[in-house]
Amino acid sequence: MGVANALQAVLAGANQIQGTINGYGERCGNANLCSIIANLNLKMNIQCIKKENLKKLSEVSNFINELANLPINNKLPFVGKSAFAHKGGIHVSAVMRDTSTYEHIEPELVGNKRRVLVSDLSGRSNITYKLNELGITNVDDDNLSIILQELKKLENNGYEFENVDASFELFVKKFSGNYVPKIELIETEINTRQIIPSSDSFAKVKVRINNQVIENQSSGTGPVNALDNALRKTLINEYPALKEVELKDYRVRVVSGSKGTESLVRVIIESSDKNFLVNNRCF
Structure with missing residues (x-):
């Protein structure tokens, strides 16, 4: 309502609008300047900032979000990560032919970008678009059908490929015929011993790295x-950059609660080094 009222006020003659980037503010927030600026420039032909600066709108939104240290709202209009995201197979097929069928502006005008998601709702168009985006060209029509079928099967069992391009790329490469994993987890053993009031945990792992099997154990x-x-x-030793990577957060979500403690769970892991924050999902 704050954005709508502000835009109507401009049409009524107002020459000053107050708001905040991303609508941040106490209680229920404030009018979102990102939405106001984009609407004035692109929908109402009122140039309040230059076109080259408008292309930095998403960057500014993300920067302010980092400064505020608040959860990212991917659903913000214009600047949100999901503002130009497409999931359904029919939608993606239409967008590949004419972007205006499902997009009200070109996302680049506000510094955003188009995203095609891979999920259980995907069609061949989603997979084709994503393969082109990742630079994967050695997938024929037969493999494309198999990939789509297997992906839907995994998604129905709780797996998620929407925001994990690296996992999707590895998934696709398994159907290329010459895929050899660089790292393969062979075996893990975890034990926790509790002597009240304290407890100790121990872990053993067996991993194959470039065809060499390595075993190690540690406590924690x-x-x-x-x-x-x-x-x-x-x-x-093989990946020394791991020295800089540390766990930031992890969350456990129950995918299927029908089996009690036997339920399938999804673990969302956030890791970071000095430059990047990486999200992973595992089961």
């Missing part, structure tokens, strides 16, 4: 920390 504060330490000891 809890099973997750113990497993993390054991894997680091195993991988650090």
Whole structure:
């Protein structure tokens, strides 16, 4: 309502609008300047900032979000990560022919970009678009059908490929015929011993790295920390950059609650080094 009222006020003669980037503010927030600026420039032909500056709108939104240290709202109009995202197969097929069928502006005008998501709603167009985006060209029509079928099967079992391009790329490469994993987890063993009031956790791992099998073990504060330490000891020589990577957060979500403690769960992991924040999902 704040954005709508502000735009109507301009049409009524107002020459000053107050708001905040991303609509941040106490209580229920403020009018979102990102939406106001984009609407004035692109919908109402009122140039309040230059075109070259308008292309930085998404960048400014993300920068302010980082400064505020608040959860990212991907659903913000114009600047949100999902503002120009397409999921359904019919939608993607139409967008590939004419972007105006499902997009009200070109996302680049506000510094955003088009995203095609891969999910259980995907069609061949989604897969084709994503393969081109990732530079994968060695997938024929037969493999494309198999990939789509297997992807839908995994998604129906709780897997998620929407925001994990690297996982999707690995998934596709498994159907290329010459895929050899660089890292293969063969075996893990985790034990926790509790002697009240304290407890100890131990982890053993067996990993194949470039056809060489390596075993290691480590202790830690809890099973997750113990497993993390054991894997680091195993991988650090081959991947020294892991020294800079640390766990920021992880969350467990129940995918299917019909089996009690046997339920399938999805673990969302956030890792970071000095430059990047990486989100991973595993089951």
